[in-house]
Amino acid sequence: MLSPAALLVLTLGYLGTLFLVARLGDRWAPARALSRRPLVAALALGVYATSWSYFGSVGFAAREGWRYLAIYLGVTASCALLPLVWAPLHRLVRARQLASLADLLAYRYQSRGLGVAVAAFLLLGSLPYQALQLRALVVSVAGLTGEASVELGLLISVALAGFGMLYGARHVSLSERHDGLVLAVALESVIKVVALLAIAIWALVSVFGGAGGLGRWLAHNPGELRAMAAPARDGDWVALLALSAGAGFLLPRQWHLAFTESAGPRALAATGWALPAYLLVLTAAVPPILWAGRALGLSGDADFYVLGLALASGSSLLSALVFLGALSAATAMILVTTVALAAMAQNHLVVPALGWARRGDLYRRLLWLRRALIALIILGGYAVYLGLRRRTGLADLGLVSFVAVAQLGPAVLGVLFWPRATAWGALAGLCAGAALWSLTLVAPLFGLEADVLGALGLAGDLWTVTTTLSVGVNALVFVGVSLLRPQRAVEAEAAATCARRMVGEGAGVATRSPEELGQRLAGVLGAEAAELELARALAEVGLTRGERRPAELRRLRDRLEHNLSGLLGPLPARAAVDDALPLDPNQELVSAQLRFVAEHRAAAEAPARELDAARRYLVRVLGDLPVGVATLGSASEVVVWNPAMSAITGVAAETAVGAPVSALPAPWGEVLAAFVAQGAARQEVVLSASRLAAGPPSTRAGARARTISLGRSELDPGALLGQGAGGSVLLVEDRTEQRALEAQVVHQDRLASIGRLAAGVAHEIGNPLTGIKLVADNLRRELADGEVGERLETIVSATGRIDRIVRALVGYAHAGGASGERVPVSLSAVVSDAITLTRLTRAGKALTLTAEVSPELRALGDAQRLEQVLVNLLANACDASSPGGQVEVTAQARGQLVEVCVRDHGSGMPPEVAARALEPFFTTKPPGEGTGLGLALVYSIVVEHGGTIALETEPGAGTVVRVTLPTP
Amino acid sequence: MPGLRSRAAAVALVALVVMLFATPLRGLWARDAGPWWLPFAVWAPIIGAMAWLVREPDAR
Numbered sequence A: 001m002l003s004p005a006a007l008l009v010l011t012l013g014y015l016g017t018l019f020l021v022a023r024l025g026d027r028w029a030p031a032r033a034l035s036r037r038p039l040v041a042a043l044a045l046g047v048y049a050t051s052w053s054y055f056g057s058v059g060f061a062a063r064e065g066w067r068y069l070a071i072y073l074g075v076t077a078s079c080a081l082l083p084l085v086w087a088p089l090h091r092l093v094r095a096r097q098l099a100s101l102a103d104l105l106a107y108r109y110q111s112r113g114l115g116v117a118v119a120a121f122l123l124l125g126s127l128p129y130q131a132l133q134l135r136a137l138v139v140s141v142a143g144l145t146g147e148a149s150v151e152l153g154l155l156i157s158v159a160l161a162g163f164g165m166l167y168g169a170r171h172v173s174l175s176e177r178h179d180g181l182v183l184a185v186a187l188e189s190v191i192k193v194v195a196l197l198a199i200a201i202w203a204l205v206s207v208f209g210g211a212g213g214l215g216r217w218l219a220h221n222p223g224e225l226r227a228m229a230a231p232a233r234d235g236d237w238v239a240l241l242a243l244s245a246g247a248g249f250l251l252p253r254q255w256h257l258a259f260t261e262s263a264g265p266r267a268l269a270a271t272g273w274a275l276p277a278y279l280l281v282l283t284a285a286v287p288p289i290l291w292a293g294r295a296l297g298l299s300g301d302a303d304f305y306v307l308g309l310a311l312a313s314g315s316s317l318l319s320a321l322v323f324l325g326a327l328s329a330a331t332a333m334i335l336v337t338t339v340a341l342a343a344m345a346q347n348h349l350v351v352p353a354l355g356w357a358r359r360g361d362l363y364r365r366l367l368w369l370r371r372a373l374i375a376l377i378i379l380g381g382y383a384v385y386l387g388l389r390r391r392t393g394l395a396d397l398g399l400v401s402f403v404a405v406a407q408l409g410p411a412v413l414g415v416l417f418w419p420r421a422t423a424w425g426a427l428a429g430l431c432a433g434a435a436l437w438s439l440t441l442v443a444p445l446f447g448l449e450a451d452v453l454g455a456l457g458l459a460g461d462l463w464t465v466t467t468t469l470s471v472g473v474n475a476l477v478f479v480g481v482s483l484l485r486p487q488r489a490v491e492a493e494a495a496a497t498c499a500r501r502m503v504g505e506g507a508g509v510a511t512r513s514p515e516e517l518g519q520r521l522a523g524v525l526g527a528e529a530a531e532l533e534l535a536r537a538l539a540e541v542g543l544t545r546g547e548r549r550p551a552e553l554r555r556l557r558d559r560l561e562h563n564l565s566g567l568l569g570p571l572p573a574r575a576a577v578d579d580a581l582p583l584d585p586n587q588e589l590v591s592a593q594l595r596f597v598a599e600h601r602a603a604a605e606a607p608a609r610e611l612d613a614a615r616r617y618l619v620r621v622l623g624d625l626p627v628g629v630a631t632l633g634s635a636s637e638v639v640v641w642n643p644a645m646s647a648i649t650g651v652a653a654e655t656a657v658g659a660p661v662s663a664l665p666a667p668w669g670e671v672l673a674a675f676v677a678q679g680a681a682r683q684e685v686v687l688s689a690s691r692l693a694a695g696p697p698s699t700r701a702g703a704r705a706r707t708i709s710l711g712r713s714e715l716d717p718g719a720l721l722g723q724g725a726g727g728s729v730l731l732v733e734d735r736t737e738q739r740a741l742e743a744q745v746v747h748q749d750r751l752a753s754i755g756r757l758a759a760g761v762a763h764e765i766g767n768p769l770t771g772i773k774l775v776a777d778n779l780r781r782e783l784a785d786g787e788v789g790e791r792l793e794t795i796v797s798a799t800g801r802i803d804r805i806v807r808a809l810v811g812y813a814h815a816g817g818a819s820g821e822r823v824p825v826s827l828s829a830v831v832s833d834a835i836t837l838t839r840l841t842r843a844g845k846a847l848t849l850t851a852e853v854s855p856e857l858r859a860l861g862d863a864q865r866l867e868q869v870l871v872n873l874l875a876n877a878c879d880a881s882s883p884g885g886q887v888e889v890t891a892q893a894r895g896q897l898v899e900v901c902v903r904d905h906g907s908g909m910p911p912e913v914a915a916r917a918l919e920p921f922f923t924t925k926p927p928g929e930g931t932g933l934g935l936a937l938v939y940s941i942v943v944e945h946g947g948t949i950a951l952e953t954e955p956g957a958g959t960v961v962r963v964t965l966p967t968p
Numbered sequence B: 001m002p003g004l005r006s007r008a009a010a011v012a013l014v015a016l017v018v019m020l021f022a023t024p025l026r027g028l029w030a031r032d033a034g035p036w037w038l039p040f041a042v043w044a045p046i047i048g049a050m051a052w053l054v055r056e057p058d059a060r
Helices: A004-027 A029-035 A038-048 A051-080 A082-096 A101-109 A112-145 A150-167 A179-207 A211-220 A222-234 A238-250 A252-260 A265-284 A286-296 A302-313 A316-354 A362-387 A394-406 A409-417 A423-445 A452-456 A462-484 A489-498 A514-525 A527-541 A550-568 A570-580 A590-599 A606-624 A643-649 A668-678 A689-693 A736-782 A786-814 A827-840 A863-880 A911-916 A934-944 B004-028 B038-053
Strands: A507-509 A583-588 A628-632 A638-641 A682-687 A706-714 A728-734 A823-826 A848-852 A858-861 A886-894 A897-904 A948-954 A958-966
Touching (some): A004 A029, A004 A150, A029 A179, A038 A179, A038 A252, A051 A179, A051 A238, A051 A286, A051 A302, A051 A316, A051 A394, A051 B038, A082 A101, A082 A238, A082 A252, A082 A265, A082 A409, A101 A112, A101 A423, A112 A150, A112 A316, A112 A362, A112 A423, A150 A179, A150 A362, A179 A265, A179 A316, A222 A286, A238 A252, A238 A394, A265 A286, A286 A302, A302 A316, A362 A527, A362 A550, A394 A423, A409 A423, A423 A462, A514 A550, A550 A570, A628 A643, A668 A728, A823 A827, A827 A858, A827 A897, A858 A863, A858 A897, A858 A958, A863 A886, A863 A934, A863 A958, A934 A948, A934 A958
Antiparallel strands (some): A628 A728, A823 A858, A886 A897
16 A cells, blocks of 8 residues: 555656656657657557556456457557558648648538537547546545545646646647657556556466466366356457547547657558557456456456555555556546647637637747647546546446547548548538437436437447447438538549549639738738748748749649648638638639649559650650740740740740740740730741840850741630630741841842853953954054053053953852862962952952962862852951951862962951851851851862861961862 | 559458458357467467568558
């Protein structure tokens, strides 16, 4: 027997240890890490075993034999279903930041009423159960000290209220983990199993003298084993198994530790075997305790054989341990249940009723509200304890609460497996089930014996009948009402989300920037909280405050709703976000929907994989098109932006997709928006170099005027995604080169006609010139001396010069046609003709052109085309030189080749220009002066001749062009 | 948990577990008596199997 003072010290010491452990779990990193280990999380779920298991299991075994195991085997069965039930619920709860079972049901069925009903039902159903824990404690104190002490219940209640306020409401977000609380609860699980095992081992060793002694005692008392076996054989197992399987995760404390305080999917998987193993150890202690109690002939209720054995042992240590076990079983249950219920009550009963999210510091008020609720619920449990005088078997009260939470089973299974279920169905089912539960199980507790079962003609095992009746009617009403009433759109959407089949919401936000979003939110949450939430959401979705794309703003809005859901619960969060940040139903954000599909394709099932293959194929086709393609949604936001489009505009797809077309970087936003606004089907736009220079960096370098062809076609609104979303397809082509080529062709045509004209003129000049030359020559011979002879000499040489010019002109005019025959060509003649022609140009006149070519040097080729090569090279050399400069042409034999060098001492070229000098249409001359074709033509002629061309250049030092040609 | 197959698998598993726990255990005690540790001996391997099944949640 322990003294009351000793028990008081023990109680205070134990509660102090609990505070210390919780504090360490919250503040000390190694303890926090320990609290997140899968096994610790699973141990915490041992909170399933309350005073009812600790004391009541022995009593239940005494009455129901082996059937007491069903209450633990059901949890094991539930754990076997972990991948099918627990894991999807876990994913859903974590993904949607749902803090409680009421949150889940309110979210899935989009019904505040259902949330209120579930929260109220669980709250009212849990208070008697908490009272039961306190009574068990007080009874055990009375048993151990011989004095009844109601004050102890108050003391413990106050201490637990303090503990819950300190460690059960640390974070303002309901879905954040309380490491200290979990660690403390896990420790309590260890203490109660150690205490129960200690008393069982004492019983086995001291009462029976070991396992052999127990065997002999059972052999002498065959009735004991028969008493265990008979109810197990004759009674019904299924109802008990189903009840405890449901209670395994539906009880508020189980739900809270398994999902809300979850340490992640690994911890959940470990729970699958660790929780059954824990319960196995716990229940294995029950039979020895029961039989020891019988063997010692303990008086009184078998519910308290644990206490009786501790007293019979005469060991204070064992008594203290048993008391600590009882204390841990009761306090763990009260604590976790209260924290879970406080979250529920906050989200579904208090916040919606008060609706005072608008004023002052939201975070602080929410925290204090929850702390107040925790204190209130614990003290409410104490009040019920004071009122609950009627003696009821511990296990019976426990089972009453199991049947209560089983009423939530149909609605929860509906969340997972039945998208068609509706809020009215869930509410009606819950009401019907709860009514039957109250009539058949609760009313008798308060002495109101309404014989409903008898009236219905139902007989048999109480638990089987009441469970089958209440849950069966509940499920039938749930299904029937769900099928009778049409499902609302929001419900269907939430159901699809829960079933992971959601297609992203397409509507855009009626705000233009994150700042505006924050300001609107401030009207609902208060400025400080709105700013914090906005900053958090921006960081989480990786956006900046400069974001303007509607689809990204929509993502930001969704994130805000998600975070607020962890703070206020899903429906108030949605209401707040809808209120502050309304959606614009006129904006169908196709891009957001496509993004959603792309993001979720990994989770898609088989038919979706085929769809995905088709989608990839189409994306590939779009990607490989050589034409720039962009599609616009109905809000003129960019939906598709293919790689060719990025290449033409220099705007990356990541920037463009989702942005309104007018918000694209200059000049494209302006150009495309104007084109879309005009409504024209085709248009050609010339973008000046200065406009392009203001554009994206990749188009800015070496910007020159570009000709862009735009095409557009409307998308059929009806054909797109089965919705009213219209839009258009834009085709963008860069026609710059094509237009330049066309201009070049025209230019060449003109040159060719001038050439033909020149050839005709030259021919016409040639005849009279020959006459003049002959006459002048004859006259010179006749008048060989004197001043007249000299003048005639001048006439002859001048006509000779005219003749050479005319011949060169005729020769050049014939060049550019089909390549002539390859014949040995005198390089000196070709060079001298080219120099003659070049000297006719303005630039050529201002320079000294010299040639140093041996008359014997021959190249194999077409004289006219080779002349064109030299004329082009000399023209470039002249353009690059300043007036008065010198251009030299030299030629040398190099083995089987001959090398012709054209050297100037002009401005030279930087390397990046030299690298592109041979490209067609590349020119450094001002627009209209050069075509960019001169060197390209040279290159093609040289290559055609089987030769090579090389440029040596240095800015400011001049350029040497070396052309090698084959020799005969 | 979309898809008919998953639902069918869930129903099958529930049925299996109920059969596993209810029928054989009742059968074990049909002869009124047996060693008292028998139920626990039946239970332990089931827990072992569950632990083995979830040994690498990421790999499955």
